[in-house]
Amino acid sequence: MSKFAVEHVKRVHSVVHDRIGSDRVGANRITRSWIRCLNEYQLDPGSCADPEVVAPVELQERQERLADVQAVAKVEMANLYQQLAGSGYAIMLTDSEGVLLNYFGDPGFTHAASRTGLMQGAVWSERVQGTNGMGTCLVERRPLTVHQDEHYLSRNIGLSCAAAPIFDHGGELVGVLDASGESRLAQQHTLALVSMSVQMIENRVFLHQFRHDFILRFHNRPEFVGTLSEGAIALSVTGTVLAASRAALSLLGYSSPLDVVGRDICELFNLTFSGLVDSSVKRAFHPVPIFEVRSNARFFAVVYQPVALGSTRRPQRSSAALPEPVPRTALDALQLGDPAMRANIETAKRVMERNVAVVLLGETGTGKERFARAMHLSGSRASRPFVAINCASIPESLVESELFGYRSGAFTGASKEGQRGKLLQANGGTLFLDEIGDMPVALQARLLRVLEEREVVPLGGEVPVKLDIRLISATHCDLAQKIESGAFREDLYYRLQGVTFTLPPLRERVDRCALIRQLAFEESDAGSPVELDDSLMALLERQRWPGNLRQLRHLLRTMIALRETDRLTVHDLPPEFRHNLAGSGTVSGTATGMAHGMSTAAVPGTGPASIHAAAPAGTMDAGADAKAEAKAENRLNAFECAEREVLLQELKRHQWNLSGVARELNISRNTLYRKLQRLNIEHPDKSLFH
Numbered sequence: 001m002s003k004f005a006v007e008h009v010k011r012v013h014s015v016v017h018d019r020i021g022s023d024r025v026g027a028n029r030i031t032r033s034w035i036r037c038l039n040e041y042q043l044d045p046g047s048c049a050d051p052e053v054v055a056p057v058e059l060q061e062r063q064e065r066l067a068d069v070q071a072v073a074k075v076e077m078a079n080l081y082q083q084l085a086g087s088g089y090a091i092m093l094t095d096s097e098g099v100l101l102n103y104f105g106d107p108g109f110t111h112a113a114s115r116t117g118l119m120q121g122a123v124w125s126e127r128v129q130g131t132n133g134m135g136t137c138l139v140e141r142r143p144l145t146v147h148q149d150e151h152y153l154s155r156n157i158g159l160s161c162a163a164a165p166i167f168d169h170g171g172e173l174v175g176v177l178d179a180s181g182e183s184r185l186a187q188q189h190t191l192a193l194v195s196m197s198v199q200m201i202e203n204r205v206f207l208h209q210f211r212h213d214f215i216l217r218f219h220n221r222p223e224f225v226g227t228l229s230e231g232a233i234a235l236s237v238t239g240t241v242l243a244a245s246r247a248a249l250s251l252l253g254y255s256s257p258l259d260v261v262g263r264d265i266c267e268l269f270n271l272t273f274s275g276l277v278d279s280s281v282k283r284a285f286h287p288v289p290i291f292e293v294r295s296n297a298r299f300f301a302v303v304y305q306p307v308a309l310g311s312t313r314r315p316q317r318s319s320a321a322l323p324e325p326v327p328r329t330a331l332d333a334l335q336l337g338d339p340a341m342r343a344n345i346e347t348a349k350r351v352m353e354r355n356v357a358v359v360l361l362g363e364t365g366t367g368k369e370r371f372a373r374a375m376h377l378s379g380s381r382a383s384r385p386f387v388a389i390n391c392a393s394i395p396e397s398l399v400e401s402e403l404f405g406y407r408s409g410a411f412t413g414a415s416k417e418g419q420r421g422k423l424l425q426a427n428g429g430t431l432f433l434d435e436i437g438d439m440p441v442a443l444q445a446r447l448l449r450v451l452e453e454r455e456v457v458p459l460g461g462e463v464p465v466k467l468d469i470r471l472i473s474a475t476h477c478d479l480a481q482k483i484e485s486g487a488f489r490e491d492l493y494y495r496l497q498g499v500t501f502t503l504p505p506l507r508e509r510v511d512r513c514a515l516i517r518q519l520a521f522e523e524s525d526a527g528s529p530v531e532l533d534d535s536l537m538a539l540l541e542r543q544r545w546p547g548n549l550r551q552l553r554h555l556l557r558t559m560i561a562l563r564e565t566d567r568l569t570v571h572d573l574p575p576e577f578r579h580n581l582a583g584s585g586t587v588s589g590t591a592t593g594m595a596h597g598m599s600t601a602a603v604p605g606t607g608p609a610s611i612h613a614a615a616p617a618g619t620m621d622a623g624a625d626a627k628a629e630a631k632a633e634n635r636l637n638a639f640e641c642a643e644r645e646v647l648l649q650e651l652k653r654h655q656w657n658l659s660g661v662a663r664e665l666n667i668s669r670n671t672l673y674r675k676l677q678r679l680n681i682e683h684p685d686k687s688l689f690h
């Protein structure tokens with residue numbers, strides 16, 4: 001340890017010990033944090049342990065959970081980075097647990113940054129990294145700087161950080177925006193810039209999230225409506241307040257969203273809602289004066305109409321006319337019209353608050369973890385941890401310590417601080433055991449004991465710790481078969497399986513269309529959602545998607561990243577997708593080259609060229625006129641050819657029974673007729689069809 005580090009450690013100890021017993025509340029934020037670090041988290045200020053980094057899958061899930069914020073934040077981070085360019089700062093976004101989701105680095109600082117652990121996936125909570133901008137901001141819930149030796153860990157004392165918390169419209173802390181660098185001079189204006197960026201992020205997320213509702217945007221100066229400091233209030237069609245931005249609360253002098261949510265807008269301002277909308281429209285969205293009820297203070301406001309409802313929709317005059325929407329839970333949000341999913345969601349809601357173990361079955365990528373998270377977020381444990389562990393991806397030798405944790409020195413190579421296992425990390429919340437079928441048999445016995453006794457003893461420890469977790473397990477394998485072969489314990493199976501949900505594969509879901517649009521929306525930048533044209537939608541809907549929603553998401557992510565316009569067509573499909581589409585010879589078979597043995601019929605064509613060549617074998621009845629086919633196909637583009645092939649496959653499979661094919665493809669007979677015409681498909685016996 002360097003001389004500076006040794007002195008720093010001594011200073012931390014002496015400051016903390018001097019304050020103990022004295023007025024802790026009066027201590028400044030740094031001292032308060034140091035006391036927490038030493039006494040509560042028992043962190044060693046001289047620790048040189050490697051930074052804690054979450055697994056890539058977990059990082060991705062965390063990013064997805066904060067997708068709305070992230071999409072807006074990326075733009076603001078780029079702006080902020082430009083404003084601070086050259087001053088050696090990196091801009092970072094964390095989630096509410098301090099996991100670093102995004103990083104914009106100054107090239108001069110990136111190397112040093114990764115050494116310190118300033119990289120995507122690293123955990124910067126105060127509990128892990130001691131006093132630092134991001135972690136301490138999460139605890140203090142307000143903007144702050146942590147400059148050099150104000151850091152707790154001696155290895156972080158080269159850093160200067162300015163961080164500001166990001167809140168959602170319900171007042172929940174969802175993350176932190178931070179600018180950190182190795183500058184010797186704490187830049188006062190950096191904190192102001194970071195705070196402004198956060199305000200911008202909160203405003204834009206608010207406007208995006210409530211774009212389908214009326215939004216009243218106001219300020220006490222007309223020229224400030226539409227700027228960073230405006231207040232925004234989302235209103236239902238009957239004029240009830242759905243949410244208010246932080247700036248709105250502060251302009252009106254309220255401290256919590258609960259003070260205004262659920263009230264009628266005319267209880268806050270002297271106005272009638274429909275009158276305000278009318279005058280807003282008449283004045284072409286120039287701010288109109290409105291008066292606050294309590295103080296009679298004058299504000300200026302504009303009402304923006306719901307995006308999807310269009311300008312003709314008028315607000316309801318009577319609140320009895322339309323029932324207020326019941327708040328949607330995370331589970332409700334998974335309901336897009338598929339009957340199997342609807343049944344799963346209804347049952348999940350019924351068992352949610354009973355402590356029943358849940359098993360989720362389904363092919364890879366069908367959304368088992370998403371479903372587990374939704375159950376967690378929809379219940380009373382929502383504010384407690386959700387901890388996921390993938391039993392298949394951890395080496396067998398590590399599963400035990402990962403799950404149960406260990407005391408310091410429990411085995412050779414164990415870290416000095418010991419480790420809280422995932423079971424204890426999930427205490428009070430939900431533990432999600434993914435790929436449970438791959439858990440080593442020896443460990444199954446130990447897990448069973450823990451579940452029966454509801455307490456856990458970490459490796460090398462003696463004192464059992466009480467455990468209160470909701471357990472959700474998932475697997476894509478056949479557990480009954482595993483039990484038969486002795487690879488899975490039957491008694492554990494019954495412990496895990498209070499209620500079982502089977503998630504349908506994407507190809508069987510009738511809400512495919514809505515799901516595709518939802519994923520496209522989630523992958524789009526906030527404020528500029530991409531559209532998918534009809535032919536692309538039709539093509540995507542027909543795929544078999546062996547990788548299910550995950551595969552679909554990745555395809556859309558690629559297309560959106562590479563798009564030239566916000567309207568995606570089949571021409572935006574990545575070349576390898578097209579290649580596989582063509583090479584597989586059947587769209588509903590091995591569409592992306594990732595399926596194994598899933599194609600409904602093997603077609604010997606091997607590349608894009610085969611599409612334009614004579615009719616591929618297997619797509620026509622024997623005796624079909626190959627030349628006529630080639631001619632018919634020559635007028636079509638590559639995707640129409642592919643679509644044609646699929647249709648021919650289906651027709652053949654259903655012995656040219658159009659009703660059967662229409663049902664299979666979930667389209668009307670009329671649509672099918674139009675397709676047949678467009679794609680020049682005729683029955684081998686030309687007199688039929690008409």
Ligand SMILES: Nc1ncnc2c1ncn2[C@@H]1O[C@H](COP(=O)(O)OP(=O)(O)OP(=O)(O)O)[C@@H](O)[C@H]1O
Nearest residue numbers: 064334363364365366367368369370371549550553
């Ligand atoms: N209802 C949904 N709407 C939008 N995206 C979804 C939905 N369900 C799942 N996804 C997305 O699909 C991807 C895969 O989901 P998830 O990881 O939950 O699947 P899984 O069944 O647990 O996969 P595996 O078995 O491989 O672990 C994720 O990107 C997730 O966000």
